[in-house]
Amino acid sequence: AQSVAQPEDQVNVAEGNPLTVKCTYSVSGNPYLFWYVQYPNRGLQFLLKYITGDNLVKGSYGFEAEFNKSQTSFHLKKPSALVSDSALYFCAVSSHLQIGNQFYFGTGTSLTVIP
Amino acid sequence: DAGVTQSPTHLIKTRGQQVTLRCSPKSGHDTVSWYQQALGQGPQFIFQYYEEEERQRGNFPDRFSGHQFPNYSSELNVNALLLGDSALYLCASSGPGGRPPGGTQYFGPGTRLLVL
Numbered sequence: 001a002q003s004v005a006q007p008e009d010q011v012n013v014a015e016g017n018p019l020t021v022k023c024t025y026s027v028s029g030n031p032y033l034f035w036y037v038q039y040p041n042r043g044l045q046f047l048l049k050y051i052t053g054d055n056l057v058k059g060s061y062g063f064e065a066e067f068n069k070s071q072t073s074f075h076l077k078k079p080s081a082l083v084s085d086s087a088l089y090f091c092a093v094s095s096h097l098q099i100g101n102q103f104y105f106g107t108g109t110s111l112t113v114i115p
Numbered sequence: 116d117a118g119v120t121q122s123p124t125h126l127i128k129t130r131g132q133q134v135t136l137r138c139s140p141k142s143g144h145d146t147v148s149w150y151q152q153a154l155g156q157g158p159q160f161i162f163q164y165y166e167e168e169e170r171q172r173g174n175f176p177d178r179f180s181g182h183q184f185p186n187y188s189s190e191l192n193v194n195a196l197l198l199g200d201s202a203l204y205l206c207a208s209s210g211p212g213g214r215p216p217g218g219t220q221y222f223g224p225g226t227r228l229l230v231l
Contacts, residue, residue, distance in 0.1 A: 099170060102173070103148075
């Protein structure tokens with residue numbers, strides 16, 4: 001069965017500093033990995049995904065993520081954090097072996113960027 | 116181009132009642148998935164509809180049922196509501212064709228259900 005772990009419930013970073021939000025996964029077959037962001041009382045907004053190819057994936061709002069197969073990780077990164085990046089971040093996984101494209105989500109990481 | 120829309124935005128019900136939530140997918144999408152997001156948790160997959168049939172189902176009881184219409188819109192029905200059903204219910208669409216499994220899902224704003 002597919003699963004995702006986000007080991008940090010809360011990440012605090014100063015504005016202008018680099019940020020990292022961690023994600024590890026467990027999946028049968030080839031993983032498809034996604035990052036979404038959720039603002040208060042809102043749905044999930046797509047940031048980026050890894051399907052195949054280059055391990056470094058670039059997405060919306062300056063975010064990027066690195067796929068590491070040996071460590072089964074897909075950490076989200078940004079070189080310089082903005083206060084407006086403060087939100088809840090979710091990592092999700094699906095697999096090429098699935099019949100449908102349903103996602104399995106982590107429990108989320110709350111990011112706070114301190115001015 | 117309208118994104119995924121859901122109605123209503125908020126709903127209050129009492130235990131034992133039944134509720135119907137609605138979702139219209141993003142234009143060009145034909146696959147609809149429903150997720151339950153309890154407070155402080157990540158979204159949990161309920162089921163997915165494609166070609167008006169339930170294609171996959173997560174670990175939810177039969178009290179949770181759904182439907183997809185020919186225009187690809189979808190409903191989520193929950194019978195015999197329990198206090199634990201209080202959550203944000205998210206609809207997501209993808210497609211066309213529901214393939215490949217790596218397809219991005221686009222989420223609606225959700226319906227917040229409170230069961231008293």
